Amino acid sequence: MFLKRFFPVLLVLLFVGGVVVWRQPQSVDRVSRTALIMGTVVDIQAYGDDEKQLSRAVDAAFGEMTRLERLLSRHIPESDISRLSEAVGGIELSSETVGLLEMGQKVSRQSSGAFDMTLGAVKKLWNIEGENPRIPTAAELSEALAGTGPSALTIAGNKVTKTRPEVAVDLGGIAKGYAVDRAVNVLAQAGVASATVNAGGDIRLLGGKKGEPWRIGIQHPRQADGLLVTLRLQDRAVVTSGDYERFFEQNGQRYHHIFDPATGKPARQCQSVTVVAAGAAHADALATAAFVLGPVAGLNLLEGLPDVEGLIVGADGRLFKTSGLPE
Ligand code: FAD
Numbered sequence: 001m002f003l004k005r006f007f008p009v010l011l012v013l014l015f016v017g018g019v020v021v022w023r024q025p026q027s028v029d030r031v032s033r034t035a036l037i038m039g040t041v042v043d044i045q046a047y048g049d050d051e052k053q054l055s056r057a058v059d060a061a062f063g064e065m066t067r068l069e070r071l072l073s074r075h076i077p078e079s080d081i082s083r084l085s086e087a088v089g090g091i092e093l094s095s096e097t098v099g100l101l102e103m104g105q106k107v108s109r110q111s112s113g114a115f116d117m118t119l120g121a122v123k124k125l126w127n128i129e130g131e132n133p134r135i136p137t138a139a140e141l142s143e144a145l146a147g148t149g150p151s152a153l154t155i156a157g158n159k160v161t162k163t164r165p166e167v168a169v170d171l172g173g174i175a176k177g178y179a180v181d182r183a184v185n186v187l188a189q190a191g192v193a194s195a196t197v198n199a200g201g202d203i204r205l206l207g208g209k210k211g212e213p214w215r216i217g218i219q220h221p222r223q224a225d226g227l228l229v230t231l232r233l234q235d236r237a238v239v240t241s242g243d244y245e246r247f248f249e250q251n252g253q254r255y256h257h258i259f260d261p262a263t264g265k266p267a268r269q270c271q272s273v274t275v276v277a278a279g280a281a282h283a284d285a286l287a288t289a290a291f292v293l294g295p296v297a298g299l300n301l302l303e304g305l306p307d308v309e310g311l312i313v314g315a316d317g318r319l320f321k322t323s324g325l326p327e
C-alpha cells in the first residue's frame with residue numbers, strides 16, 4: 001500500500017504555472033486551494049474579507065512552494081540538491097539551500113546523527129516511493145551508508161563538499177517544512193493574518209481562526225480515520241512523521257521511509273511523532289530525528305529544546321508527551 005492520501009472532492013481543475021490547482025467554492029471570508037507539489041497534496045486556507053487579495057496571496061504562496069521544489073527536489077536534475085548529489089568535488093549552491101543544509105546539520109548534531117540528510121543512496125535502494133520497492137541486501141546497504149552522517153558535508157560559505165562523490169543528499173525530512181514556512185511568509189507579507197498551510201501533515205498556522213486558536217486533529221497512526229489528539233494552537237507549526245504514509249509490506253513486516261542511519265533500515269521504535277514548534281522546517285527535522293531515536297531518547301531531545309513540544313507514539317502504541325503539551 002503506497003501513499004495513502006484522501007483527495008478532497010474536486011470541483012474545478014485549473015492549471016496554474018504547472019501546478020494543478022483545485023478551486024473549491026469560495027465563501028466570502030475564506031479562500032481554500034489544494035495543489036500537488038513535492039509529490040504531496042498541499043492545502044492552503046486563507047481567511048479575510050477581501051477575496052481578491054486572499055486569492056492573489058494564495059497563488060503567490062503556491063508559486064513560492066513550486067519555486068522551492070525546483071531548487072530542492074531530488075526528482076529534478078537541475079535542482080541544487082541533485083547537482084550536489086551528482087557532484088564529485090565541492091560545488092557552489094544558493095545561500096538559501098546552504099542555509100537549509102546548515103539547519104539540518106544542527107539537528108543532526110543535536111540528535112547524534114539520527115537526522116541525516118545524506119541517506120539519498122539508501123532511499124534510492126528501498127525505492128519506497130517508486131513502483132517496485134524492495135528490501136536491499138546487507139552489502140548494498142553498507143555501500144550506500146559509506147561516507148554518510150553528520151560530517152558528510154563540509155560547508156564553507158556557499159561551497160559544499162561531500163566526503164565521497166557517491167554520497168547523495170536528500171532533504172525529504174526538512175524541505176517540505178521549509179516550503180511550508182516560506183508559503184506562510186508569503187501569505188503574511190501579502191497582508192493575510194489568518195491562514196493554514198498543510199503539506200501532507202507538515203502544518204503551519206498563521207494567526208488564529210477568527211480570534212480563536214485553530215483546532216488541529218493529529219491522525220492516529222493505526223486508525224486511518226481516528227484522531228490521536230486535538231491540539232488548540234495558533235502561530236505555530238505542527239508536524240507529524242509517521243510510518244503509516246509511505247511504506248510497503250512484505251512477509252507481514254512494514255517497511256517505511258524513515259531510516260535509521262546506523263543500519264539504513266526503517267527505524268523501528270515509533271509509529272509516529274508530532275512536534276509543535278515556531279517553524280515547520282525545524283519541526284519537520286525534529287519529528288524525523290525523534291522518530292529514529294525512539295520514545296525515550298526522542299522525548300529527551302524534544303524536552304531539551306526551548307519552545308518545542310512533542311507527542312510520540314511508541315512502536316507498542318504507548319503515548320509519550322513533553323511536559324509543556326496540555327493533557
Ligand atoms: P518525514 O518523516 O518528514 O521525512 C521522511 C523523509 O525524510 C523520507 O522520505 C526521506 O526522504 C528522508 N529521511 C528518511 N530517513 C531520514 C533520516 N533519518 N534523517 C533525515 N531524513 C530522512 N515525493 C514524490 O513522491 N514525488 C516527488 O516528486 C517528490 N518531490 C519532492 C520534492 C521536495 C523538494 C521534497 C521536500 C519532497 C518531495 N517528495 C516527493 C516527497 C519526499 O520524497 C518525501 O516523501 C517527503 O518529503 C516525506 O515527508 P514526510 O513529512 O512524510 O516524512
Ligand code: MG
Pocket residue numbers: 172173174176177202239240241284285287
Ligand atoms: Mg515531515
